[in-house]
Amino acid sequence: MDESDARNIRNICILAHVDHGKTTLADHLIASSGDGELLKPRLAGKVRYMDYLDEEQRRAITMKSSSISLRYKDYSLNLIDSPGHMDFCSEVSTAARLSDGALVLVDAVEGVHIQTHAVLRQAWIEKLTPCLVLNKIDRLICELRLSPMEAYTRLIRIVHEVNGIVSAYKSEKYLSDVDSILASPSGEITDESLELLEDDEEVTFQPQKGNVVFVCALDGWGFGVSEFANFYASKLGAKADTLQKSLWGPRYYIPKTKMIVGKKSLSAGSKTKPMFVQFVLDPLWQVYEAALDPGGDRAVLEKVIKSFNLIIPQRELQNKDPKNLLQSVMSRWLPLSDAVLSMAVKHLPDPISAQAYRIPRLVPERKVIGGNEVDSSVLAEAELVRRSIEACDSSRDSPCVVFVSKMFAIPMKMIPQGGDHRERMNGLNDDDSKSESDECFLAFARIFSGVLRAGQRVFVISALYDPLKGESSQKYIQEAELHSIYLMMGQGLKPVNEVKAGNVVAIRGLGPYISKSATLSSTRNCWPLASMEFQVSPTLRVAIEPSDPSDMSALMKGLRLLNRADPFVEITVSARGEHVLAAAGEVHLERCIKDLTDRFARVNIEVSSPLVSYRETIEGDGSNLLESLRSLSLNASDYVEKRTPNGRCVIRVHVMKLPHSLTKLLDESTDLLGDIIGGKGSHSIKILESQSPSLEENVDPVEALKNQLVEAGVSSSSETENDREKCKAEWAKLLKRIWALGPREKGPNILFAPDGKRICEDGSILVRGSPHVSQRLGFTEDSTETPPDSALYSEALTLESSIVSGFQLATASGPLCDEPMWGLAFTIESHLAEDSETEKQPENFGIFTGQVMTAVKDACRAAVLQTNPRIVEAMYFCELNTAPEYLGPMYAVLSRRRARVLKEEMQEGSSLFTVHAYVPVSESFGFAEELRKGTSGGASALMVLSHWEMLEEDPFFVPKTEEEIEEFGDGASVLPNTARKLINAVRRRKGLHVEEKVVQHATKQRTLARKV
């Protein structure tokens, strides 16, 4: 293969919301390739060829991304089908990384849904070129029974909406999926917006440009406007190009003058339809009516067959079932695969042009900042490798670079046998024990540069590797010998000896080296490719153990295999020694358990009920952070005081609530903050481009975060402009005092360094702390102040780390139920007094620092408990779809689950309702199941983790005022409220003390019992 060959490669993934028809579309593309040797055309759309796992066929949803190599004309295509269910969204990321272009499907009836947002975002992050496929056009005709004009309005609306989402990613700020759904305009589109829309070069999807097709994947037909433009060109005596431009949007054909005009030139009240309706939809509707209506006019069909010279076997023409007849005609008149694939090869990029602009995302540019110690030859080679990726250089002597986006396991029997004798002899190399050799691990990979050969030796580089770091980075690089390379054919594999840059393949022999993803390279001096970004993190956690304790080792082995085979599952051992499995959702969890029992461990497993995480905070919305700080300095009574047992150190802790926007920002930037705060000062390399999807390229993420931090502190308070400025100044001052973040040094809680006088009246001195985080973030310079040279001062200095540790411990486990704290600001003043005992024993010092740490921790926890503590729970954003008759039962289920409904909307043109709601994670288990039962399968729900939300309820509520006692009773008989119940459940699970009166009124209970 030479360069011109790489120009003929297209790596394409199919992305969409669940059930919008990806796998059905893939079927038709497969059937049309290679004379139907893989899949008979008449079976296309029925077998769902890419869903080869039993579980996928059983549930009729795709659960993994898988690739197939196809040929279309001179082109070779790697088509990757991806799942649409939220639980498997990580598979969308792995598919997107290996592709250059994406076919984004939208169901014409259901329209844009939550996963449509998510996949468009994923495509945007990975710099994929998208094309739009509007699927299920047949449903507009047969199910909704829309007129062509109504259908047209609906299609325009969808295209408009999808364009809106993409342009938000392109231009504005980064939004999470949930935010973008909540922000998306649902208003009507006016004619003016249409005029704007169609002439704007910036608009991504434009049918008249050819990157939108209208299809019915089930029946195997589809078209872009160019198909019709070509057909009408000769009939109307117009140029196909001109026609194509007019076949979408408000363009009208005046037969008298043979002119195409805009809306303005139409006479008032004119009934002329837009050209898309007149020339495209009307004929389509006529064919459908002719075929499906009992009294339909067969002549219309004959006319179509004749004018397009369709060759249809008699057998099919005489088919009694009108549906089959229709399918025969439509799939020959407007073949689906032609419409989709001709669009794909024309509008989606080849690897050479794609890699040239994807390079900043794949290998962010790095700049050496002042490192004299950097080895320039290493740097030069690493740069060379980067350029070779940029050029998609497939010459033999260029460095070979491959990205593995996931590892997957297939049963050994699916591996083609023969040919490679080494495989059989050396089968153990894949897996580390005999019992595991039933499964074979393959790497799902793309070659970005050079040539990869079977049997080649490569370096396996993990994401943390840095070639400039020399020795210290060695643990991130390994050497491996590949076994075989396969072209993926959906269910099958085709062994090949070598592949060139730009192709997608499966590689065998990397099982022991890679757990999730990695970069392979022929040279050590190569940067790892940037890590992939996942839409959500695995949040559903359960503890698992074997039913029979003696199966423990089998389970461990199974877990190890599962961890490797599933890119998204997380397996950890909890502090209490349980094996905790984290999955993305219930469907995912169920599949993991099934895989474990049937394939990987083959033992029976007990699964605990889900372990839900909570956070702890205090009452309030944090809008008065600045005021409470001010009052703190005025009146210093509002604190908790603790003393170390030896009495030398007095600790005063004051706690405040952070503004919500700030907490959210800290929560979202954890990784970045971790990098900044934990980063070594002498970092010689700076990654220039942000890896997170910040919009404008080349924005320094640290700068961006700093600006956001400055904004977040003031945004919530202050009314007048003047006030705002004052607040800003004050907040800026405060930002210079950030001593630490917690827990784990990067959480959403802040420790401010105290601002008091250094020496107090009683001679004790204040442990000042250093604004360590502020310095790292660049809010303040490294302080040059040298403390007075005295023993007490230097002792105070050494206590600083104990105070920070105490703060970290406290924020990691709050007083309510040992869950991490959330959105709190602490100021800790510790006063250290002179040691009264004359002799100082150094061995006592260790004890003393420990005492300080414990005192700080206790004081922080006590401060929270004293300031109206509240429990915070995680919320899912939930999108429900239902027919109107099930709205009632659906709301019943929602209210049982403490859900908060955000909006209910009827989808225009159909009778379906879409409802958005927040559902607490703790209430979400079995939700889908209950919904299905409650509505006899008439309503469906998808959930994505959204945010943390504080429960307003006071967990320690006891009626005090007269009115309260009247309403709730005297306290003894008050039932625990929701907050209290949640806390108690967690405490019970963790084996903590639970204050509960088991028997409240013994006498009453006895009488009750007798009655029963």
Ligand SMILES: Nc1nc2c(ncn2[C@@H]2O[C@H](COP(=O)(O)OP(=O)(O)OP(=O)(O)O)[C@@H](O)[C@H]2O)c(=O)[nH]1
């Ligand atoms: N009426 C109609 N139904 C369709 C069409 N295309 C697909 N379907 C049906 O839609 C359902 C879902 O199709 P799939 O191809 O499995 O959808 P998918 O997008 O692969 O779903 P996931 O992989 O689970 O996300 C199936 O029942 C198909 O028969 C179409 O053009 N018209």
Ligand SMILES: [Mg+2]
């Ligand atoms: Mg599918």
